[in-house]
Amino acid sequence: MSIIDQFQKLDDLIIENTQPPVRTILRNQLALTREQLEAYQASSDSQDKTLSAQIKTIERLVKENEQLKTKDRDSVLRVLHKLSEDKRKLRESYTLNYDA
Secondary structure, three states: OOHHHHHHHHHHHHHHHOOOOHHHHHHHHHHHHHHHHHHHHHHHHHHHHHHHHHHHHHHHHHHHHHHHHHHHHHHHHHHHHHHHHHHHHHHHHHHHHHHO
């Protein structure tokens, strides 16, 4: 049974078992409590949506970060490979010039 259902049951019991002005006082208090609960629920729903959007954003950013790391790593490896090739060519050139 939901809280709203329980409030309705309590309201029914107030109507059945009390007389004015006590009935009015109790029903007014119950109505205020119900309004507060509904406001809390709306706020909670809004917060859930915000948290869900933040989770999706974080997941997207983590994925982008991993892609950037991979891209950077690949770039560094290409540069290192190029340097290694240049070093090899320089050694060959030096060896050829020195032997000549």
